[in-house]
Amino acid sequence: MKVTINDVARHAGVSIKTVSRVMNNEPSVRKDTCDKVMAAINELQYQPNAAARNLASSRSFSIGYIYDNPNAYYVIDMQRGLLDACRKHGYELLIHPTNAKSPDIVQEVIDLVQQSRLAGLVLTPPFSEMPHIAAALESIGVHFVRIISGSTPSPKLSNCVLVDDFTAAFKITTHLLELGHTDIAFLCGDEEHSSSGERLAGYQAALAKRNIAPNPKFIVPGSYSFESGVQGAKQLMALAKKPSAIFACNDEIAAGALFSARLMNIAIPQQLAIAGFENSPFSRQTWPPLTTAHQPNVTIAQQAAELLFRHTKPNASKTLSDKQPVFIPELVVRESTAVSES
Amino acid sequence: MKVTINDVARHAGVSIKTVSRVMNNEPSVRKDTCDKVMAAINELQYQPNAAARNLASSRSFSIGYIYDNPNAYYVIDMQRGLLDACRKHGYELLIHPTNAKSPDIVQEVIDLVQQSRLAGLVLTPPFSEMPHIAAALESIGVHFVRIISGSTPSPKLSNCVLVDDFTAAFKITTHLLELGHTDIAFLCGDEEHSSSGERLAGYQAALAKRNIAPNPKFIVPGSYSFESGVQGAKQLMALAKKPSAIFACNDEIAAGALFSARLMNIAIPQQLAIAGFENSPFSRQTWPPLTTAHQPNVTIAQQAAELLFRHTKPNASKTLSDKQPVFIPELVVRESTAVSES
DNA sequence: CTAATTAATGACCAGCGCTGTCATTTCCAT
C-alpha cells in the first residue's frame, strides 16, 4: 500500500540516505548505484511523501500562480502550461486569484508565499509589471518568473519570459495597411498592462514606416474588456472622419467593437475591418471571425515554469541554455479583415 | 520570522498540547482557554506548518478538483468558488485538468488522490456522472462531492450538489412558447453529460404541457461546443419545416447557432429565436445577446466544497443543516428571443 | 460547605518519512 524510502533502500540494498540522494539527484552517487535505486523505485512504484520532504528540507515542492485576469481563456491556458511543467518536475501548482488593485496586494503575495512555503512564483500581467511586487519577492528571497511584454532579452530581465507584443502588433497593423487601409484606429487595453503600450507602439511604428501621420483621435484609451470595445467603437464611429479599420488590443475588445458595429449597422469587413489580439477561442466564434495574433499561452506558461525550476532546483543541470525565451505572436488572418472592397 | 506552536503555547500560557487541541478543534477545551489561544495565534500571526501537520496526522489539508471541460468560464468559476471555501477553512486546492475519456482515468484519479494524499475531491460533469469513478473513490475511502444534474434530494445522493436543469430548461422552453413559438428545436450537448438529457427532458415536458407534439427532427444530437451549434443550426435550417426557435443546451452551442444563422442570413430574433443555457460571460457578448438560464457556478462550487469539508473535518459542527443544496438556474431574457414579430 | 465526581489541561514520549551533517568506508591513482 504505502511504500516508504525504507522499502526502496532495502530492496536496492543501499542505505536510506543513498536513495534520498538519488531522489534529489545529488552528485556523488555512482552510476550503477543510481541505477539499482532507480530500478527499485520503479519496481515498488515508490512515491516520495511530499509532506515529509517539505518538513525535513524546509523547502516545498509547489509553485504559485497569482492571477487577476478577467480573461478566463488566458488563465486556463496558463494553468495548463504551468501544470504540464509541474507534473514533469514533480511539483504542485497553487493557484491564487486575487485583486491586483487591492492596496495590500504586496502583503497578500508575501503571505501566500510564506504560508504555503512556495518554492517559486509565476507572475503574469499585471503582477509581473508591478515593481514593488518584484522587489518584495526579492527581499524575501523567493524565486519568481515574470511573463512580460518585451522583445530584447537583457540580463536585467533574466527571470522573464518575453512576449514580443510590439512586433506582433506591427505585423497586424501592416496587414491592415496592406489591405489598403490608412485610417486605422487603435483600441487600447488597460494602461497598467504594458502589453497595451507595446501593442500601441507597434501599431504606431507600422504607420510611421508608411509615413502615415498618426491621428490622435484614432487612439482610444480603454481596458481589456468587451464593454470597452463596445464603447470604443461607438466613439470612433461618431467621429467626423471615421476609421476604416480598427485594431483592438485584444480579442475581447475586438468582439465588443464587432458587437458595437453591428448595433450601428456597419458591415464587417466591408465598411470596417476589425482585428484583435491573442487568438483566444472566441476570436473564432464571433461573426465574422476575427483576424488576430496568436499568442501560444500554454507554451509560454510551460517555458516560464521551466525557467523557474531551473532557478529553484539546486542540482539541476545548468547546461540547459539559460537564454530567455522570446515569443512573437503570429498573425492569423480571418474574415473580419477580408480584402477591403473600397 | 518563523512562529512555531511552541511560541504560541508560551505566549498563551498553556501547553503545546492545548494549542494543538484548539487547532484541531478537539472537544474538551474550555471556552476561555480557547480564546486565549486564539488571541495568541492572532497576535503572533501563527501559521501552522502544513507539512508537519500532514506528516504527523497523515491527513492532508488539500482537496482536489478534477476537470475536463472545454468551457473555460465554467472552470474558472468553479475554481473561484472552491478556493473561497478552501481559504475559509484553511485548505488548499489542487487542480487537475485531464482527459475524461482516457481509458485509465480511474487509475489516474486514484493515483492523484494517493500521491497528493487528498482529503477530498470535488467532481463536476462528466466525472461526477461516472459510476466507476465514484465506486473507486469509495473503495479507497476518500470523501468526495459531486455536482450533478437533478431536482430531488435523496439519501443516495447525500454527497451531491444538485442543479435542477430540468426545471430551468422547462422555464426557458416555456418562455419561448409564451413568445408564440411552437416549432422549437433543441440542440443537445454531449450525451454523456446528464445535464443534456435533463435539459432535453425539461424542454419536452414544457412542450407536452401545451400539448405540442414533439417533432423528432427538431432534436439534434451534438456536443457542448461552438462547432456543434454551427452544424446543428445548419441542419435545422435545411429542413423543409424549419423551427422558429432554437433552444441550445448551453451558451456556446447557442453562439454557434447564432453564427450559423448569420452565415445563412437569418435574422435573429425576427426569423429565428435562439436561447442558450448557463449565462456565461459570452452570452452577453454575442449579437444579439442571448437569452439563457443563469447558473450560479461560483456559489455552487462553494456549497460543494462546504459539503465536502463537513464530511472531511472530523470535529466539525454537525449542527449545520445537512440537507442537499439544489440550485435552479434562473431565466435571463435578452434580445436573442425578443418578442416574435410574426 | 465539603466530598465525590467530572471535565480540562499538562507532561511526556514516540514517530510520521524524509534530509542535513558528519563520520566512515570504498575506490582509484600513484
Added chain:
DNA sequence: ATGGAAATGACAGCGCTGGTCATTAATTAG
C-alpha cells in the same frame, strides 16, 4: 602499499499529532 578523493552510511531532528497518564480545576451532590 598509501594518501586522498569519492561514495556511502549512521544518526539526529524538521514541527507537529496521537496516545497515555497524571494533575489540576470546575461542577455537582449530599
